[in-house]
Amino acid sequence: MSGFGGVLPWARRTLVEKDKILTSEEFSAILGICQIVPGPNIMNLAVCVGSRFAGARGAFAAVLGLSIGPILLVLLLAVLYDHYSYLDSVKGILRGISAVGVGLIASTGLKMLRDEFQYPVMLLVVVITIVAASYFHLGLGWVVLIASPFALFLAWKKAHKV
8 A cells, every 4th residue: 555656666665675575686587577478567576476475375465465455545536536636736636646656666766777786787778778768769669679689698698697
């Protein structure tokens, strides 16, 4: 419930920093896998972490634990929004919530980027991705096709270096 609108930063904070269930590298690796399979990244992450520690039951429990509270909260908020959406204060609150969500996601990205400073050449993948997406305005598919071979090669070299 703490991560309404942006669960990934809270998941990383809990799994890596607070409870130390996963290392930062493990979290990044699992998240990378979760981003390429269909479905919401955070649900895929819940399935991976839950199944890692308790099998199918753990995966099921992780997904239910992650989704039941927010589903009930969204239903409640939908009813309230239906009645009060015309108020300027409600519109302002929603703008503020969206800004917080953007900040949390950016913060998590920077924390994950910090891990790559241990292997600085991997930052070239970040630069290639940013240039391809923002300067050349390429779609996600093209960015992945361009950056993936280089990223896989560098990850392979990093894995064999350790």
